[in-house]
Amino acid sequence: MDKIILSNESRRERIAIPIKPPAPEKILTARELEICRHLHQGSSIKETAFDLDLAVKTVRGHLERIYIKIQVHSITQLIIFLCRAWGS
Numbered sequence: 902m903d904k905i906i907l908s909n910e911s912r913r914e915r916i917a918i919p920i921k922p923p924a925p926e927k928i929l930t931a932r933e934l935e936i937c938r939h940l941h942q943g944s945s946i947k948e949t950a951f952d953l954d955l956a957v958k959t960v961r962g963h964l965e966r967i968y969i970k971i972q973v974h975s976i977t978q979l980i981i982f983l984c985r986a987w988g989s
Contacts, residue, residue, distance in 0.1 A: 925986050928970050936963050940976070941983040 925937060939949040946964070950957045964976065973979050 923971075925971070925983065929967060933963055933967050933970075936960060937967065937979070937983055940980060941987060946976075 925934060929937065935953060936949055939952060940946075944952065946960050947957055949955075950960045953960070964979070967979065968974060971979065971982055973982055
């Protein structure tokens with residue numbers, strides 16, 4: 902992923918900001934995308950698990966892998982990422 906590096910000379914801090922986030926379709930599996938679509942549409946984790954006939958623990962396991970691949974740390978950050986990628 903291409904990034905632009907911003908630096909604050911007085912504090913010597915460097916922040917990497919993605920120029921353009923990757924498309925979820927290119928980095929996630931079909932099942933991970935299915936889970937993301939449900940969450941993007943406003944379903945809870947429990948609703949997503951019920952709709953996809955999965956255990957809640959299985960959905961949470963998929964979410965952990967999604968977080969790593971997309972480089973987010975919470976479901977809120979994931980939803981923001983998805984809204985930017987797919988539109989709100």
